[in-house]
Each structure stands twice: as C-alpha cells, then as structure tokens.
Amino acid sequence: MQRIYVTGAAGFIGYHLADLLLDEGLHVHGFDAMTPYYDPALKEARLARLTGRAGFSFTRAMLEDPGALAADMAAFRPDVVVHLAAQAGVRYSLEAPRSYISANIDGLFNVLEASRDCGVRHLMLASTSSVFGANTAMPYRETDKADTQVSLYAATKKAGESLSHSWAHLYDLPTTCFRFFTVYGPWGRPDMAPFKFTRAILEGRPIDVYGQGEMFRDFTYVTDLVRAIRLLMGAAPVRPRGAEGVEEGDSLSAVAPWRVVNIGNGEKVALGAFIAAIEAAAGRKAIRNLMGMQKGDVVATWADNSLLQRLTGYRPETGISEGMQRFVEWYRGYYGV
Numbered sequence: 001m002q003r004i005y006v007t008g009a010a011g012f013i014g015y016h017l018a019d020l021l022l023d024e025g026l027h028v029h030g031f032d033a034m035t036p037y038y039d040p041a042l043k044e045a046r047l048a049r050l051t052g053r054a055g056f057s058f059t060r061a062m063l064e065d066p067g068a069l070a071a072d073m074a075a076f077r078p079d080v081v082v083h084l085a086a087q088a089g090v091r092y093s094l095e096a097p098r099s100y101i102s103a104n105i106d107g108l109f110n111v112l113e114a115s116r117d118c119g120v121r122h123l124m125l126a127s128t129s130s131v132f133g134a135n136t137a138m139p140y141r142e143t144d145k146a147d148t149q150v151s152l153y154a155a156t157k158k159a160g161e162s163l164s165h166s167w168a169h170l171y172d173l174p175t176t177c178f179r180f181f182t183v184y185g186p187w188g189r190p191d192m193a194p195f196k197f198t199r200a201i202l203e204g205r206p207i208d209v210y211g212q213g214e215m216f217r218d219f220t221y222v223t224d225l226v227r228a229i230r231l232l233m234g235a236a237p238v239r240p241r242g243a244e245g246v247e248e249g250d251s252l253s254a255v256a257p258w259r260v261v262n263i264g265n266g267e268k269v270a271l272g273a274f275i276a277a278i279e280a281a282a283g284r285k286a287i288r289n290l291m292g293m294q295k296g297d298v299v300a301t302w303a304d305n306s307l308l309q310r311l312t313g314y315r316p317e318t319g320i321s322e323g324m325q326r327f328v329e330w331y332r333g334y335y336g337v
C-alpha cells in the first residue's frame with residue numbers, strides 16, 4: 001500500500017487531499033505546525049476529521065526545524081511526498097515578507113533534503129499561478145517564460161520551482177511542481193475572496209471589489225484539484241535523453257526528472273460572474289465597494305490544462321455556480337448562520 005507524506009495536512013488543500021487518499025485506503029502521514037496566519041481553530045477542526053481514521057498519523061512541527069522534519073519523514077518511509085505547507089497569500093507578503101522566505105525557501109529546502117535522504121519515489125510541490133506574474137498571453141502555459149513575478153509570495157514559489165529542479169537534477173529525485181489556480185470549496189481559507197465575500201454578503205456588509213471589478217480568475221474547485229494531484233502521483237517524471245526526448249508542449253526538463261503542471265479549471269471567470277454566483281448561492285445581493293488594484297495582484301489568471309489532461313486524462317467536473325453553492329452550504333453549516 002502506498003505511503004504518502006502530506007505537509008500542510010491541516011490546511012485547506014492538504015485536508016481534502018488526505019481525505020481522498022484515506023478514502024482509497026492509503027497510508028497518510030500529515031505534517032503541519034498549525035500556524036496562526038488564519039484562524040487555527042479551522043485547522044484544528046479539519047485535523048479532527050482526519051484524526052482517528054484508519055491509516056492516518058500526524059506530526060505537529062515547523063518546516064523550518066530540519067531535524068524534526070527529517071526524523072519524521074525517515075520514520076514514516078514515504079513513497080510519495082506532497083509538499084503543501086507554505087506561507088500562502090499574495091497580500092500578506094507585503095506585510096510579513098520574512099515569513100515567506102522562512103517557510104517557502106528555508107522550509108522547502110528542508111523538504112528537499114529530507115526527501116532525498118529518504119529516497120522518495122515522487123516529490124510533489126505546490127507552486128502557484130502567481131508565478132506567471134505580469135505575463136499577458138492567456139491561457140497560461142507551463143512552457144511560457146515566467147520571469148516577472150509581482151509579489152514576494154510568487155517570487156518565493158518560483159524560487160522553490162528552481163531549487164527543486166536542481167535537486168531533481170543532482171539527486172535523481174523525480175519532482176512535479178503544481179501551479180494551482182485560485183482554489184475554493186468547503187473548508188476553504190478565510191483570507192481568500194470566496195470566503196471573505198460569502199461572509200460579508202451573509203452579514204449584510206459591503207465587499208471590497210479590487211481592480212474596479214475588472215479582474216478575472218480561473219477558479220478551481222478543491223475536490224477537482226485534489227483528484228488531479230492524485231492522478232499526477234502516478235505520472236512521476238522520468239529524466240529524458242536530452243531535449244529531443246521532450247514532447248512539444250511538455251514542461252519536462254531536458255536534464256532532470258522534473259516537470260511543472262498547471263491545475264486549473266481552464267475557464268476565465270470575471271469577478272462580476274463570481275460575485276453573482278455567491279449572491280445566487282446565498283440568496284442575497286452584495287453591496288459592492290469598488291476599489292483600485294491591490295499591490296502585488298494580477299489582473300487575470302487562466303490555466304491551459306492541456307498538459308495535465310495529456311498526462312492523466314483529467315477533466316474538471318465542477319463549475320463556479322455549483323462550487324459556490326457547495327461552499328456557501330458548508331459555510332452556513334459550519335458557522336451556524
């Protein structure tokens with residue numbers, strides 16, 4: 001039975017991934033420090049739903065503690081490591097930049113070291129659509145140049161992609177980096193727009209609509225996203241014999257068993273349509289407070305999912321109306337409103 005080590009298992013995506021893997025009867029070891037970036041009670045509540053399930057174990061520690069991480073991973077002997085723990089959030093990276101260096105650079109380095117030492121068969125790392133930065137050619141392709149990050153968050157994630165490439169090359173560590181596109185759904189993150197807008201609309205408070213509402217996002221429903229991660233687990237990159245071994249449109253490195261893959265819904269949704277989906281799900285109208293662009297934000301994101309589809313056959317199943325309906329239902333139930 002496969003053994004999967006999931007960092008950030010009490011986080012939004014980590015929780016859903018662990019849930020899916022446990023449903024399949026796999027062994028899952030979670031690692032998370034329950035950091036206070038947003039309400040730790042939500043993380044504890046996610047963790048409580050995993051604790052006690054057959055095949056689940058958990059360690060509470062910081063990524064920045066190399067000894068704790070290495071010993072924990074060595075004791076579990078994972079086949080696959082899915083590294084999701086990170087300091088997330090674009091806007092907070094203007095307020096607390098050092099926490100991004102610490103978790104996303106130092107922490108990631110510790111994961112690389114521990115994974116190499118354990119002889120992990122496939123290392124999977126969370127990156128972000130934000131690495132496309134100021135790119136304007138849409139939809140975003142993995143083979144596009146991505147050198148113009150506009151937030152420190154994105155810059156640390158791009159650095160993580162590069163660091164992992166060097167480790168994949170030097171130590172033959174098969175590595176897949178995912179670029180996630182605005183993930184939402186039940187048990188979602190309180191710092192993100194789907195959550196913030198839902199809360200404000202249900203409480204009758206105005207919502208701050210940035211970029212005067214002229215923004216677009218590729219919203220990815222969390223259940224679809226973790227299904228894509230699961231499918232990619234079976235598609236570990238193999239070092240090609242030079243550039244001629246890399247197919248057109250594949251981001252596979254010519255010199256290492258390393259690849260980056262977009263996981264999005266493949267649809268560009270206008271902020272207005274997204275707000276309308278929440279209004280319909282909540283049965284209430286939003287009061288819009290139109291604002292300028294926030295520093296570090298990008299106007300649009302839109303994923304080309306064709307590499308993911310080619311590697312795994314994956315197709316997203318959940319559109320924004322259905323997804324927001326399920327999110328609002330969860331929100332009402334969880335907060336009793």
Ligand SMILES: NC(=O)c1ccc[n+]([C@@H]2O[C@H](COP(=O)([O-])OP(=O)(O)OC[C@H]3O[C@@H](n4cnc5c(N)ncnc54)[C@H](O)[C@@H]3O)[C@@H](O)[C@H]2O)c1
Binds near residue numbers: 033128129
């Ligand atoms: N949610 C999205 O839309 C989205 C989009 C792009 C990329 N990502 C990336 O996906 C990953 C998972 O995101 P999420 O939405 O589940 O975020 P999350 O904040 O809910 O989960 C991250 C978890 O990591 C833990 N953590 C953070 N720093 C840590 C540290 N230094 N040591 C140990 N644990 C630590 C936190 O306690 C948290 O439970 C992150 O790497 C994030 O950057 C998310």
